[in-house]
Amino acid sequence: MAYPQTSFIHTSLTPDTLLGQRRQAVSANTLQYQLDVLKKTGRYDAFKLKWHPVYDRAPEVWPIPDHLFWDSDVAKWIEGACYFLQQQSMPAIAKAVDELVDMIRSAQQPDGYLNIHYTVVDPGNRFTNLKDMHELYNCGHLIEAALAHQALCRNDQLLSPICSYVDLLCKVFGPGPDQTHGYPGHPEIELALLRLYERTKTERYLSLAKYFITERGNATGCDGRHYFDVEAEKRGADPNMKPAFYPEPRSLWYHQAHKPIAEQTTIEGHSVRAMYLLTSVADLLRLEQGHHDLEAATYRLWNNMVNQKMYSTGGIGAMKQWEGFGLDYFLPQGTSEGGCYSETCAAIGVMMLAQRMLQIDLDRKFADIMELCLYNAVLTAMSTDGKKFTYVNQLASSDKDLSRRDDWFTVACCPPNMLRLLGTIGGYIWTYNAMVEYRSAHIDVHLYVGAKLTFDCGSDVVELQQETNWPSSGDVKFSLRSKSAKVDIRLRIPGWAESWKITPECPDAEMKKGYLRIRSNWLEKNPDFTLSIPLKPRLLLSHPLTNQNTLTIARGPVVYCVEDVDNPWVEDHFESILLSAEYKIMEEEVHDPESGNSYVALKVIKGASILDTQAFEETPFLTNDKLSKGKPLQELKFVPYYFRANRGGKGHMRVGLKKTN
Ligand SMILES: [Zn+2]
Structure with a gap:
């Protein structure tokens, strides 16, 4: 019972707890809301393979067509819906799942191929741009949807066509002389193939997953050259054209393909890709003995991520441009400080990886991070009513990026990922193992x-x-x-x-x-x-090498923030607020009548002040003794970061406050 996607069914959550309430919001609102969005935007009917006006549109981010992820948006909704349907009857949702499955089945090509873009918009060019075009990523999500659908319906209506598609991939990709020596630019299919292998026991699915994992980053894998270089040349790509999200031309590290995984020393590039990739590696380590280099790399990359590249909320990815990791200790809190991305899917990916690591090494360092992500970077991504979402989860707002939620996104990976996570959250709580022959369990x-x-x-x-x-x-x-x-x-x-x-x-x-x-x-x-376990507020220091010099308040696994709703005098996103390590703090159990949520709010009494920058007006280079202690604030109110942006306000918010000298 290693996968939360299969073990969650053995857990029932108490409804009036925090997680129980979020799951109720999903059942009551999110599933139907996201279904309506799928219908309104054209995604719902896309597997009918008719032309949609969006297909004519110039991409918002070249070269990725706006509809490129539609397969996965639909697949992730189906998957999330199936998890909830396994524990609760929702006829309208079940009907939509049935309709979507029928449409997906009808979209399959005679040879098994199944992809909207390369069937409708760009036929004839399938598998020509694995690096950028998310073809195999979409397939990975279809596999996961099919596994969830089979568990719910106990039939192969979706799994059977998906297996035919995967069988085609097994012929196309691999080490053979007539096979393509490629692998996806956006990992996902690797972890899906391993799950498919465990469900079906079909060896070729394990082999393909292993091939994708171990071939990745091979500098001489394709005619003595890197596969991504060869495929670009084959399709006549202009080497000077660089997608806006590439840090530099070629940018193999953006895709974690600059070296074989076993040789990678630091965690780099797009953070969601890195998490999905390492999750599949952790699954492979559990399934097969002997991958010592991959095992060492997984620990190395985990440690680099947690110790040098993770925010206090569990969020990862400081760099907006490539939605990924920056330099070690480069962890600014928001746009006005130079960055902070912390994508929802990336934090969910950390939880997935941590949960998989716990299956091979029961060490609390993985569970602590899993819980940190859950109660902070992940739960903050959905409103209490389940109808609004965040993609980016900065730790400090700015005029450019207010602490606000959106209804939906063009690239809509995050909202349905919340469905998948909350649908299977019971599987993250515990792992059990029943040894029937010994009549024992742990x-x-x-x-x-x-x-x-x-x-x-x-x-x-x-x-x-x-x-x-x-x-x-x-x-x-x-x-x-x-x-x-x-x-x-x-x-x-x-x-x-x-x-x-x-x-x-x-x-x-x-x-x-x-x-x-x-x-x-x-x-x-x-x-x-x-x-x-006594839960007391505690102060977290930022690592000295981050140059942040901030204090963050946490209580148990929950990280706190200040919001203008509770501190309405703020005009500068709390940029000039100083917090002293010596203060009196009061806890208050708060019930929010609108959401029905209860939480512990914190109030700092006489421990905060407002920075006085007047002295800097004479010279920007002031000696330390000239710096004023600032104007004392009688009190400063904090709420859990996961609760932010639920009560209106101006969108001013901050997690780490400047530390008083
Ligand atoms: Zn996302």
């Missing part, structure tokens, strides 16, 4: 969420329930039910926790890599127990 608890896990262990049914108001409260009540199976539980103790306590006391519990192992013999006597 459950690794990664996230604390009001939820119940139920699974079979032979003739026994094992149930583990969490009752908690996390992340507002740090108390988690566990109830384990099992007639005869022996169950071990491993609980993650977060790295930020100053202390923790199990009640009743469990003296034999052992800690390994941040997971506390509670053995079955204790659990048999104590099936109801409580884990308490």
